[in-house]
Amino acid sequence: MxxxxxxxxxxxxxxxxxxxxxxxxxxxxxEPLFPHDTLKTLQDSASDCNGNITPQKSTEMESLLLGLERRLPQLEEDVLTLEKENDGDMYGALSLHVIKNEIVEIMQMIDKLNSTAMRYKTLSADTSEKLQELKTEMQELEAFDTLQVVKRQQANQRLKRDLDQCKNGLHPTIPPTKDPQSSCPHGRFMNVSGPRVYTAGEYPGSYKFGAWGRDPKPEPGKESWYWLVMLTSSNVFSNYVRLYSSQSSLIVGVSVPGNILIHTSNPTTNTVQGPNVVLYGGALYYNCYNQDSVCQFNLTTKTVTTLKLPKGTRYNSKGNFCNVDECYPYTDLDLATDESGVWVVYTTTQDFGNMVLSKVEEGQPPTLGQTWRTSVYKQGVSNTFMACGILYATRYVSKDVEEIFYSFNPATGRERFNLGIFINKMAPKIYSLNYSPVDQMLHAYCESYMVSYKVQFEPIDNFYPVFV
Structure with missing residues (x-):
């Protein structure tokens, strides 16, 4: 049967x-049937709440308020300085431009703070209402737990949490050691003079975006060489670096070594994206095409290795440098060199647009070293460069003047917003700015022109600690 x-x-x-x-x-x-559909709906609602309320979002208001707190006293100080020292002529005009830019940036921060506060207020109210509904429905579902499994699980979780707290209390966290104070063999950064070089090179007016400079750690026999990267596709992409055996060869446009190809196609995987490029130790460092990564192209072996940046790094023209009127496309990642090696400046979603600085350690592939976070908004900056382990940032003042207004010392964590070092421009916009520790020059690429400036350091004893 x-x-x-x-x-x-x-x-x-x-x-x-x-x-x-x-x-x-x-x-x-x-017995009534268990409402599986209701449980699935509650699980989806809980997942939505977890996605909307994150630890990163809870710190956004604090970050904006901190940035505003630091900028307002600086604005007040600049206004007082103008009132005391205004000569009614050149100095007053430049100071007014500086103050105007500061006010615009502060208003942008206030607008973002207001919009963020309103958005979070609405999010908080909606989430609170949803959580109350979830609590009520979960209490109704507990009636189906006749064996009290959920209550036992909750009790076990409380016991486990208490046990973890006891364990952590027996092993306190050791505070990290502080970095040594940075020192500069040239002295203290004081001023910029020039321009010393001003040339259109081989292709006058042809390529608006690019970068150029010298290798701070050149291969033997290439100590006097210069490099040039022009964005030859859509003013965004490039697939080669062009080399010159001397400064005079660069000026007259004679490239004896010629082009070193990264790839025959442009653009494609691991070719150059954006103008912020540097050469160090015979390798080109740049923003990889369509990636939140740094590419390292070895000019000798013709190989490319990549360094993935932290999750949330903004790329593809979502975290650019800007001036008051516009942003410079595909300047999300700014590579920089100085006496100590290669650095990268960028921003992430969790830093809410503020600049982040990381050390790039040499290797195959390169690795990401220590990272520092600043309180300066990246879109309030037009360019950055490194010199003697110090990060410097510029902003647009006028079509003739750029200001180095900001510095950040990774060794001390100190930020300054009032440097007041002005650069006389040969074109309205500087799309890339590289410091060369070989000759203490700033190399700027300005709307297809190559311009260099001499960095002036205060003549003090060698290896004097620089507190900037």
């Missing part, structure tokens, strides 16, 4: 004989 049994839940059996060959048992239950 074949027996078929249907058992949804326990309850009352009613047996019926349908034939001499089979027997069917029906089982009915007096």
């Amino acid at each position: 074949k027996l078929v049994v249907i058992l949804p839940l326990c309850a009352l059996f009613i047996a019926q004989t349908t034939s001499s060959e089979s027997c069917v048992c029906e089982l009915s239950s007096s």
